[in-house]
Amino acid sequence: MTVGTTHKILSPEEIAVRAGEQLTFLHLPEVGVFAERALRLRQLAAEHAMRDFLFFVAELADAQHRALSARVDVPLPTAEQVEAAARAGQPLLPAQSWPRTAVWRDSLRALLADLAHRLPDGPARATALALAVAADDHVETQADRLLNGVMLGLDLASAPLIAAGLQLHWVRLVQQTAARVEAQVAPFGRVDDPTRCPCCGSEPVASLERLGSEGARYLACGLCTTQWHYVRVKCAHCQSTKGISLQSLVAADGSSAETQPAVQAECCSECGHYLKLMHPVRDNGIEPVADDLATLTLDLLVSESGLQRHGLNLLLLFGEPDDPAPPGKPH
Template sequence: MVQRLLQPGEIESLDHTAIPRLLLPHPGSLFSARAERLRNLAAGNVHGIPVEEALRGYLSLMATVADAQAVVVADLGRDGVPLPDESAMTLAHEHNMPPLPATGTRPAAWRDVFARLLDVLAAAKDAPPQLAAALDTLRATEGAELEGIADAILGTFDEGADPLRAPFVAAALQVTWSVMAGQLDPAWAQPLVTGTLCPVCGSHPVASVVRIGGQSQGYRYLHCSVCESEWHMVRVKCSHCESTAKVAYQGLVDKDADPVAENKEAAGKGKTLDKANDPTKVARAETCDDCGTYRKIFNQEHDFHVEPVADDLASMMLDVLVSEAGYARASGNPLLWLKEGA
């Protein structure tokens, strides 16, 4: 979700003491933007996120899935997935609970969304050859088994989800919840007791992102893996245990880069080194030595087009390096399910 940049006159009129605590999704543009980002990542066009050759085909496949999500959203319309009963949402609100809980009884509409998604994917012109076989398997999945996969995705992000089918089921769930979340009033929804779970649906974040533009300028938001909402959390704070004592940042540095030489060259020309658009700061892992976990943080200040779900999916090299350093990933990406031990 890209925030609109304000003009100087608009900036002056803002209440700079008011931080937008919650950014609700705009599914009508979110999935098409994600598809474009995934294709740029697959093509190696994002300097801050180097992508291994073996991963590029998968990113292209997920771009096709994101395109299909965008088509389904357009077909559904803004209120195409009905909100839960108003009394249930009000009760949740009064008790600081998520109004659109991802766990528990799911809206029946999600199965229709799933079927529509498969139909759109079947008609995709740029789909890889192996997609047809995957769609056959997905269509043959019995209702109880399909619901079991959804339970695993919306529950623990752990066991119970078939790695081959789960990304497609997750894509349908993202459409379902983002369409519902987009109908809410951000001023009505409120933070949960813990700041580490989505205030809209109660799910874990997939990553965090530093936003630019308007009143969100420079603030860090956690991006929900299910409903695509974003909620504010201060920087240099573990998004898993909320500790601030032992937080650090690990990034990928170009082995050929020489920042000292670059600074000397810039100084020799009477210039200062541009600190914006620094590829090494586009994607980093925020590690915490108190709980031993990490979660990635993407910075729109250094790449305007960062997209948390897509960028997290593409930066597996960073996952490998941070895991080798002894940190465990705090939560997964709904579009990637690895077999145990992978």
């Protein structure tokens, strides 16, 4: 007689969670993060309807890369702050409340001067030069509005430039904290809200299946560029595993724009939100911020069905300055 062994059948979510235990939870920003973004933007811009804008953001990313390559020290959290954040289950460097010192404004102005030197005469160059000499109070007020999702009074022309300075500053904060702060616990780890960046608490700009991670899904921060593991087929807004579907762009004749689209919208009928899902295995050049900008048409398609975008891209804002809707949310 054969004696069988009883095994518990795991749910898809349980399988994903167990797989996640074997994966690297966090991927912190690397030195070449902005250079990779600039390269991808130029690749995408070649035959794109938003060609001029994508080339401009590529120049901006190049300026961020040059600034990051120049060593600039930023004030770092203390070991006590690291341990307090870990105990509270909160991000260590929360974008909305972490104190910004003058170093970030100095770096922003240096970045703007560098960028303006490489831009042709025109509105973009004029905006960069004007922001470079703007008063500290104006720059800080605009930064606060941007980080807190306040459209009222936000200058949409200069917002991407301020966002670039904030991205540069938070990448430095994360990199230098990881390298230099000594504490009893790791400076960055799991936090109570798995939908928010464990480093700065920002919303993800998109999610992607990282190469070499057996198809595991990671959320990608639009501010500090950190990527953190998140269970697949689960809403990144309400965390529901029900009512999840994928939408893709279709060609004019109704066929799929691609046999296997590299960028899709993961939609949740439970809460009415969506977040883009990117597949580097289908296009290994994918960079979350760049590919999000280049797939604006997908946002417009999904928003027509009444869904609201969950991901936030600080470099592309929707609406009018007197519109109370948060930035990065199509109407």
